[in-house]
Amino acid sequence: MKKGLKIATIGGGSSYTPELIEGFIKCYDELPVSEIWLVDIEEGQEKLDIVGNLAKRMIKKSGLPIDVHLTLDRRAALKDADFVTTQLRVGLLDARAKDERIPLKYGVLGQETNGPGGLFKGLRTIPVILDICKDMEELCPDAWLINFTNPAGMVTEAVLRYANINKVVGLCNVPIGMERAVASLLDVEHARVRIDFAGLNHMVYGLDIYLDGVSVKDKVIEMVTDLDDNGLVKNIQGMEWEPEFLKALNVIPCYYHNYYYKSRETFEKVKQEAEAEGTRAEAVHQLEKDLFELYKDPNLDVKPPQLEKRGGAYYSDAAVRLISSIYNDKRDIQPVNTRNNGAIASIPNDSAVEISCIITKDGPKPIAIGDLPVAVRGLVQQIKSFERIAAEAAVTGDRNLAILALTIHPLVASDSLAKQMVDEMLEAHRRYLPQFFSE
Amino acid sequence: MKKGLKIATIGGGSSYTPELIEGFIKCYDELPVSEIWLVDIEEGQEKLDIVGNLAKRMIKKSGLPIDVHLTLDRRAALKDADFVTTQLRVGLLDARAKDERIPLKYGVLGQETNGPGGLFKGLRTIPVILDICKDMEELCPDAWLINFTNPAGMVTEAVLRYANINKVVGLCNVPIGMERAVASLLDVEHARVRIDFAGLNHMVYGLDIYLDGVSVKDKVIEMVTDLDDNGLVKNIQGMEWEPEFLKALNVIPCYYHNYYYKSRETFEKVKQEAEAEGTRAEAVHQLEKDLFELYKDPNLDVKPPQLEKRGGAYYSDAAVRLISSIYNDKRDIQPVNTRNNGAIASIPNDSAVEISCIITKDGPKPIAIGDLPVAVRGLVQQIKSFERIAAEAAVTGDRNLAILALTIHPLVASDSLAKQMVDEMLEAHRRYLPQFFSE
Amino acid sequence: MKKGLKIATIGGGSSYTPELIEGFIKCYDELPVSEIWLVDIEEGQEKLDIVGNLAKRMIKKSGLPIDVHLTLDRRAALKDADFVTTQLRVGLLDARAKDERIPLKYGVLGQETNGPGGLFKGLRTIPVILDICKDMEELCPDAWLINFTNPAGMVTEAVLRYANINKVVGLCNVPIGMERAVASLLDVEHARVRIDFAGLNHMVYGLDIYLDGVSVKDKVIEMVTDLDDNGLVKNIQGMEWEPEFLKALNVIPCYYHNYYYKSRETFEKVKQEAEAEGTRAEAVHQLEKDLFELYKDPNLDVKPPQLEKRGGAYYSDAAVRLISSIYNDKRDIQPVNTRNNGAIASIPNDSAVEISCIITKDGPKPIAIGDLPVAVRGLVQQIKSFERIAAEAAVTGDRNLAILALTIHPLVASDSLAKQMVDEMLEAHRRYLPQFFSE
């Protein structure tokens, strides 16, 4: 008899790993994990050791019978795994810095999950993920792939279209963050708030908002568009929409919609920050360095609070909650990236969407929403087209497709710019994009 | 017994009218027109007289038994009409100049059929067209409305959604121009070339191209992306796409796609032209002045060749060809704006699309194309959403909807800019937008 | 402040009422009902008194603070109700007997929820239900209508299309019965089995079957198609499908599919039973008589076990479980009749389907299933078309539509038979079909 669950975490040397470990410790009662395999590549050996040893100390402190394995042998880790989580970064933060810097030169937003940066992160990442899927097919065909790797929508799309495994879920902390923000606005506990989510990863909308099951969307829109005593709009952070726009839109955009509904302002802001403080990759680089210094401390045996600044808040919650709901057939509602299956009319059935699902042992089952509001269908479909063409480019190494994907992206909207950026970025990331450089 | 067809031309004082008159004269054998009623508003009385008298001289010269009536009484013109054509401009060229100028200040393209200019032309025009439809319901319920008025897609959408007449066709000369350009590239007669069109007005794609019925799309794409002896891409005018982009796109965009696939370059070009030579409205203003001077000449009894510079080339051909095919149940293929009826999967059945149709006495019947290529679906749907919300704003006078429409338009993509432009343009066009200013 | 929930039960004199009362008593902890209003029409006064007094004795025995009201004043009952349940029978069992008898003469199955019987039950019932909806709009606009009245699919369709209330759920005990049958086959507790249901009322399919969240559909199909030691197929009752058919179908039909997949055999069986023992209505008539004799006993203060033979087993469970899940925003999965909303691709979004839903305070949210298997789409759509046209006939009183509905019904498939049956049944039910007999 199997003694417990085996988890394989690809990219186990990530600074996020303590989040995940903490989650497994907290949920042990309902999720009897017996082995956690942290896998990394040779380049990441040092980080794997540091964070892996912290993980071991955390487990030891918990007193739980969980074995933590550190390994560069991915196949050994995958063998008979029950859940595989992926949190990898091909090319590390150096590559991210390029994704963020190069577009700025062309007057285009540089960001690692959208636009040119998102495209190139996808081009580097998708072949690696598909390779993992092939190994899974052979070594753990019944395992679930829980992908946290960005761009999560594009990666999930690629797995659905090009891999031979069906058990994949893409996970993001944006929806859970939206629920928490609304709970905080309403000054209630998170558990009392539920949002009907639908859209794509980093392009998800809250179609309705419930407090204790009763719709409070109108009230929330009223609250965030109201003026305070100083005549300023009482927004919540990251939701500073023009009241007129939000009222007519009548659904709740997410943080990343700033790129599309405040495109010029966001570009200027990102550009100025890059000039003043460096890009996000550069900031994260320092954060990570500091974190790993902390992690080295042999007396540290808990997740250090500094990790929360890193950006992945609630990932642990979201990931462990998802894994537990699958394992325990909980049938609760969670927003994840999965096959659309007709839930959103204007997206093909076989494409990945981010949507509120019932999480069962058989995987996520999306709740049918009919269709997205007229005002958002086009943008969502455009980004979905971008993701599909980008995924095809990643698999085929077809430069023309990469240029097409970027041309139709709303942040670029220029075939000449697209061509120039693709060419410069292909060269910059050449080492990680062999599919484009085979003769 | 009725002696022949009655045509009512709303906006009959337009400088284009001689085009139409020439068309009716040329086609008299198959299209027995007996009355042409040119209608205008009081403001346009002088132009109506000038162009109307030219029309009378043209008819007289032709020797055909057609009566030309000039009138300000729209209801008299509509009474028992067989075909109603609309070529009106609410606010005349002054309003157009504002549509073109104001957005430029905000760094946004100013153009009368797209973006902020298109929105405001629609807001001014749609109530007038719906008013005409109401009169038609009463005075000529069996007549066809042939709309040339821009933005033709948005206007057709509004008529389909908000009027009680079914017999409406929107017409544009862009598709016929594309066919002619391809014919010229292939150095063959226009009649030998046919293009499968699908999309929206000013956002139409050539899905396939046939020479004598045989697909030559690949050859055409090869030709336009090939390098000439000087190493330059052998484009045809208005189709200067990056070869990589066009090959991957694999359908033929139209001239107006420059706004979306070369957005920055087009903005810069339009801006520089506006600074150097004035906007298009301003150029047209001079052209029109010159044309009307010519039209005054009592010896002129033909369409003067100078009219071709005005921009509406082939309109006469397209319009009379359409009217004749309806009247004669010709069942030939023409690209027009009509109810989608399932022909394009990603557009609602009840929305207007620009698509190759069979033209029958019962109206245009769109040819099913399955769906648009993945790469273009999103953009087309986004513009369709813009048109729908704009049409609703035009009918309701809801400022929030106008701001929403502009925010989701790819040329704007900013709620703050949208709000500022809407507010400035509402004020600038106040006289023609009573629906937004009722208390 | 409101002290508790008010339930209005239309058709409260039904012999089923003790089921419902028992359910509310059992669930009082999570469903704080304070008033139950049992409503009936004058014709039903005596039964209402008998069953209503039993209900009062049951409540009294429970010691719970629930008031039971017996009334003929529907509007008083509806006023401020929280949930309205409908379990009415227009024309009582006499009408049912005609629905069952008349078709048999024409060689057509007589049954009260399908074919001619279902049509005429719908024609009699729909106007009454729509009338209740109008009262609800006025008197309790926030209440949920929980309809048990057959034909539940057609009635729900009619409410969705022709009433102005949105809060309606149709409920049937067939799905719960299927789960119980499978649980019994697998020899496990019901709670461990879950079936993904999709289709229409009395035409629902089990698309997949889970035991503790793991699919066991193949095993179940294997079990029910296997031969036992005597060489007989080991079916479960009502699932005696030919093994080859069931294996190729690969989903689980419901009991009522016998009418369509064993149409001739079922007709013969029903006909013989009618001849030998009388129709179901006639059998039920005796059962009811016996039940009401029992109910009269002033010492009886529990639901008598004889009620279970009546046919509505699990209705109490299903109904109270549904009401409690709505009230408590439980978000559990239950199969109900609700607006499709895109969950089943081949059924219109705005039609009623019977499908596994998440039950929230905001109502049922169907889980997207993509599409039904190819083999069943046509039949499901045909019955849906029958239901839609029947609902339209019920509302308009259009005899032609009634004949059309019956002609396209697979059990009839003859325009002449349809016409003859419609005419005979219109006459037979004339008293309850005023909409067909107005001049």
Place this chain on the structure above:
Amino acid sequence: MKKGLKIATIGGGSSYTPELIEGFIKCYDELPVSEIWLVDIEEGQEKLDIVGNLAKRMIKKSGLPIDVHLTLDRRAALKDADFVTTQLRVGLLDARAKDERIPLKYGVLGQETNGPGGLFKGLRTIPVILDICKDMEELCPDAWLINFTNPAGMVTEAVLRYANINKVVGLCNVPIGMERAVASLLDVEHARVRIDFAGLNHMVYGLDIYLDGVSVKDKVIEMVTDLDDNGLVKNIQGMEWEPEFLKALNVIPCYYHNYYYKSRETFEKVKQEAEAEGTRAEAVHQLEKDLFELYKDPNLDVKPPQLEKRGGAYYSDAAVRLISSIYNDKRDIQPVNTRNNGAIASIPNDSAVEISCIITKDGPKPIAIGDLPVAVRGLVQQIKSFERIAAEAAVTGDRNLAILALTIHPLVASDSLAKQMVDEMLEAHRRYLPQFFSE
């Protein structure tokens, strides 16, 4: 340079061949055929010789430079063909007689294009047609396959799903017959009548009817449902629908709809005819014998008028008209069986439908109709499901699928009957169904 068109006619020994030859002679001016290859199998050698020699005499009399080749070598005939027509009958009339006789024993209609007969004709025919397609792929990849072989809908479906050629059109004379019947009813020339057809082969509906381009559907329905002086409905033959039904249906069914809308009456009629005069196959057998006697006459050099009784009236017209429109890129409207491509919403895009199309050199392009009327969607989809599952059974030789196909067919509707008939018919046709009998 190619001197003219090469036609390959598979099943060239058919008694229909003189029809086709006459058609090619009549249309030579617009369709310059230079070679006609009549192909048959060894079993058909004698008939091929007889009809082939008649064909040669017909051509000789015409004086046209067309070579007629008679051959058993299919590959030689296909080599470089421009059009391939298929009019074959696997198992000849003996097999047809079984298709018609066996079902009658089970109380089910026996007919060669519907129900059990249609299923088994499909099971025998589809593998042969797919084999021809494979040869075409190799020997004449640019040729069009014009299939007349029944069941034409199922065969076209199979080619679309399982063959690697795209250029296939299924052709039937039912629509043209409907147009002629309506023309005759209206007492006008056929050319003035046009019907908008949509549906499936042998299940096609006339959605609208035009006389000189103007809708006369209401008038036609009025005419055929009206009573004559004797109080009888003035139907046209094969359209004897109950007036109430037809008015509510509001589209025009075809002759074969009698099987579904008058199922019992039609079964009785066919059964009585079979008993009295023999089945259709048996009648045709005699007809064919007589025809071949006539054909043998060395002085006969025209199509004998007796051929018209054979049942394929207008096939020649329809076939040559179709081939000429493709060859000449005529872009006229013809009803054919082709890929749906979104034209009918409730049928999958990649399925075969029978629908009014524009016939171009690039093949038929269906005219979008939105969706079929609610009343007919279900039946059409059910027959489409039957065709799909039958085609899959034909390709895989899966007996379970054959039983499923027959169970869901509305004429059968019984899994036990389906199983019995499949088993008896598999045995009866064993020689032509090797795919079901391989070990």
